[in-house]
Amino acid sequence: MKRNIIIAVLLLTAISIGSVLWLRKSEKPVSQVQPEPTVAQPQPQAPRPEPKKAPEAFLLRFSPKNGQTVVYKFETQSEADIDFGFLLSKIKTDNKSQNPVKQEKSHVILKASGDLCLKFYEMQTGVWNVAAFMEGLTYQLNNVTPAYAKALEFPFVFRMNAGGYLSDFQFTAGIPDEAKEFIRQLLYTLQTGFPSEAKIGWKTKETDANGTYLAEYAIEDTSDAESVRLNKRKLEYTAVQAGKDIPGSQIRIEKSRNTVSVPRDGAWLLTLEGEESSSSSSEGFVWGKSTARYSARQISEDISGKFPDMFDKFLAALNSQKYKKSKYYATDEQFDKLGAGLDMKGALAKYSELKNSGINNARSVAE
Numbered sequence: 001m002k003r004n005i006i007i008a009v010l011l012l013t014a015i016s017i018g019s020v021l022w023l024r025k026s027e028k029p030v031s032q033v034q035p036e037p038t039v040a041q042p043q044p045q046a047p048r049p050e051p052k053k054a055p056e057a058f059l060l061r062f063s064p065k066n067g068q069t070v071v072y073k074f075e076t077q078s079e080a081d082i083d084f085g086f087l088l089s090k091i092k093t094d095n096k097s098q099n100p101v102k103q104e105k106s107h108v109i110l111k112a113s114g115d116l117c118l119k120f121y122e123m124q125t126g127v128w129n130v131a132a133f134m135e136g137l138t139y140q141l142n143n144v145t146p147a148y149a150k151a152l153e154f155p156f157v158f159r160m161n162a163g164g165y166l167s168d169f170q171f172t173a174g175i176p177d178e179a180k181e182f183i184r185q186l187l188y189t190l191q192t193g194f195p196s197e198a199k200i201g202w203k204t205k206e207t208d209a210n211g212t213y214l215a216e217y218a219i220e221d222t223s224d225a226e227s228v229r230l231n232k233r234k235l236e237y238t239a240v241q242a243g244k245d246i247p248g249s250q251i252r253i254e255k256s257r258n259t260v261s262v263p264r265d266g267a268w269l270l271t272l273e274g275e276e277s278s279s280s281s282s283e284g285f286v287w288g289k290s291t292a293r294y295s296a297r298q299i300s301e302d303i304s305g306k307f308p309d310m311f312d313k314f315l316a317a318l319n320s321q322k323y324k325k326s327k328y329y330a331t332d333e334q335f336d337k338l339g340a341g342l343d344m345k346g347a348l349a350k351y352s353e354l355k356n357s358g359i360n361n362a363r364s365v366a367e
Helices: 084-090 147-153 177-190 311-317 333-338 344-355 362-366
Strands: 069-082 106-124 127-141 156-161 166-171 201-208 211-221 227-240 249-263 271-282 285-299
Touching: 069 177, 084 285, 106 177, 127 147, 127 177, 127 311, 147 177, 156 311, 166 177, 177 201, 177 271, 177 285, 211 249
Parallel strands: none
Antiparallel strands: 069 106, 069 285, 106 127, 127 156, 156 166, 201 211, 211 227, 227 249, 249 271, 271 285
16 A cells, blocks of 8 residues: 655754944943743643543444344455466365366456345344345446346345354255355355353354454443444464365464454444455365455435345245246356356366367366
């Protein structure tokens, strides 16, 4: 980040003034009149700034009202360099194990933004079922909008407790894995976990789309009457879910920084801004590196008419016929036919087949 450097040039001017008075009268010297001494007046001192008040321990809890709706405007951008050839040679299949093949990494850029719409239905004291959907969505992978992006606007549900922990995601029937993982990761990015008692700093064990990790929180500012500002930092993954089919898969957190504003009394977080970088490896070889920047803020918008009164009605809509699509999505009709009926392992196998076929541009088509 560039910094503007301002150089101030101070001009120092020395001024000396001398004056001598000679008065002569009738050859008689006149004695010099001495000025009356002046008494220095005390100068008023500027008030000293009050020292910044130290953050105080605070018992944090989320407390949405039954039926309350909330809208977040979010934006995220992530970049990754991935060795797909190495992954293909290491992934578990029914075929005989292959020797790892290291290739030039492919660069992938994901950009997404839109509105996340939520409605909280109280399940029991301190636990809520949350109905959700996204709208106004922009989603691009290497500057192309994949066909599965349409499924990101399908409804989904999850569960949240007063401590801020999310669980029990449910999606529309047949939604592609790519859409599920993006939604999970977006919501887990917003996850803010509270301790069971008032503390200034604490550690948690949390889950996201990549696995289970340890996190560290610290209250930064409690001076506002309506909100509390926190810092959150991921420390390390203790278990890895992403890439579980790859032997010895590990994720190393290189950098993690999150600034979160939460209400003293309110449904969920108010704002989030953060960045993260990590590396993925298998048996000592780093096959992927990624960086991500993201932000979200709660906005004022009435969406109460977009949700049913009862949670069960929303849940039933997940399996309605209008949301049922094919299992695998690609970027256009030609690729739809190419990838019809394939799951993730099948798609990787198809990638390997095309890449080694010798056909012109086969590698870019496969990717």
